[in-house]
Amino acid sequence: xxxxxxxxxxxxxxxxxxxxxxxxxxxxxxxxxxxxxxxxxxxxxxxxxxxxxxxxxxxxxxxxxxxxxxxxxxxxxxxxxxxxxxxxxxxxxxxxxxxxxxxxxxxxxxxxxxxxxxxxxxxxxxxxxxxxxxxxxxxxxxxxxxxxxxxxxxxxxxxxxxxxxxxxxxxxxxxxxxxxxxxxxxxxxxx
Amino acid sequence: xxxxxxxxxxxxxxxxxxxxxxxxxxxxxxxxxxxxxxxxxxxxxxxxxxxxxxxxxxxxxxxxxxxxxxxxxxxxxxxxxxxxxxxxxxxxxxxxxxxxxxxxxxxxxxxxxxxxxxxxxxxxxxxxxxxxxxxxxxxxxxxxxxxxxxxxxxxxxxxxxxxxxxxxxxxxxxxxxxxxxxxxxxxxxxx
Numbered sequence: 169x170x171x172x173x174x175x176x177x178x179x180x181x182x183x184x185x186x187x188x189x190x191x192x193x194x195x196x197x198x199x200x201x202x203x204x205x206x207x208x209x210x211x212x213x214x215x216x217x218x219x220x221x222x223x224x225x226x227x228x229x230x231x232x233x234x235x236x237x238x239x240x241x242x243x244x245x246x247x248x249x250x251x252x253x254x255x256x257x258x259x260x261x262x263x264x265x266x267x268x269x270x271x272x273x274x275x276x277x278x279x280x281x282x283x284x285x286x287x288x289x290x291x292x293x294x295x296x297x298x299x300x301x302x303x304x305x306x307x308x309x310x311x312x313x314x315x316x317x318x319x320x321x322x323x324x325x326x327x328x329x330x331x332x333x334x335x336x337x338x339x340x341x342x343x344x345x346x347x348x349x350x351x352x353x354x355x356x357x358x359x
Numbered sequence: 360x361x362x363x364x365x366x367x368x369x370x371x372x373x374x375x376x377x378x379x380x381x382x383x384x385x386x387x388x389x390x391x392x393x394x395x396x397x398x399x400x401x402x403x404x405x406x407x408x409x410x411x412x413x414x415x416x417x418x419x420x421x422x423x424x425x426x427x428x429x430x431x432x433x434x435x436x437x438x439x440x441x442x443x444x445x446x447x448x449x450x451x452x453x454x455x456x457x458x459x460x461x462x463x464x465x466x467x468x469x470x471x472x473x474x475x476x477x478x479x480x481x482x483x484x485x486x487x488x489x490x491x492x493x494x495x496x497x498x499x500x501x502x503x504x505x506x507x508x509x510x511x512x513x514x515x516x517x518x519x520x521x522x523x524x525x526x527x528x529x530x531x532x533x534x535x536x537x538x539x540x541x542x543x544x545x546x547x548x549x550x
């Protein structure tokens with residue numbers, strides 16, 4: 169069994185000027201997926217939403233307008249994935265992640281409870297996958313939960329790019345759906 | 360067409376000592392549904408979660424531990440329902456509401472965008488319904504989105520109790536699943 173390193177190669181450039189991102193991901197990728205989902209809903213192709221970020225509210229007060237303003241709260245670790253919904257009558261569930269690595273995607277980038285959730289969804293007959301953007305090459309792959317599970321259970325510490333290329337699906341960009349992943353879902357799950 | 364009043368009957372007692380509830384619902388009902396969902400996941404019967412309450416973060420600062428503390432945030436109106444997931448391979452989606460009315464459930468208690476979402480899910484082949492607890496009688500009914508849509512489009516301002524009794528399904532309590540709605544989902548959607 170070949171073990172792949174988790175770390176980032178020293179030849180990669182790190183961008184230290186990235187804006188603070190509370191959700192722990194590059195906002196652009198999330199925005200593009202949200203825009204794609206908006207488009208899918210507009211044309212009535214699928215009903216898929218991003219779940220709100222879980223936040224634990226500790227303190228709040230009533231404002232003069234009668235609504236509540238939160239004064240103290242904390243981001244919580246999500247127990248599930250970010251996106252789910254219905255497509256062609258099927259339950260669909262996925263997580264989206266970015267990496268600046270060139271040749272691999274580290275498992276450390278996804279919480280174990282998110283992986284377990286995806287494996288469960290797959291077990292229950294849903295469509296479950298991860299969308300990974302390799303930022304430096306600007307390529308997005310869809311990788312099915314079954315493939316991820318196989319590598320995870322074989323104690324891989326990261327998913328090599330070749331796995332994405334050979335067993336995953338390259339997601340094409342599209343003007344109206346910037347991350348047109350349903351095109352790839354059609355090939356991967358409905359053909 | 361009979362039009363039903365939306366208002367609360369003067370004979371009903373209002374409880375002004377109810378605790379502040381940020382999610383806009385009685386916490387007990389939500390807790391009981393969450394506990395039911397926990398149980399369903401524990402026995403691997405279904406993978407259903409409550410979505411986090413959407414919150415718009417306006418201000419935050421980094422704490423000494425490196426995490427973020429939110430200083431200013433606001434509750435947002437949800438664009439979808441509170442609960443969704445997968446059961447027996449099918450997409451399932453529902454909203455849960457309580458009413459202190461005895462003979463009717465006012466449409467004003469559910470946001471239009473939540474209703475539209477349920478109608479869309481139904482249209483796409485998912486299982487879509489509302490769970491309504493009539494607090495004073497402590498009864499819970501499941502009512503399918505198709506029935507709700509019919510009344511909503513006929514401009515009913517509320518759903519009469521008789522509709523729940525005749526076209527809905529009474530949800531039995533259960534020690535391990537306090538709101539054992541999947542028992543009723545089996546009858547309503549899988550028989």
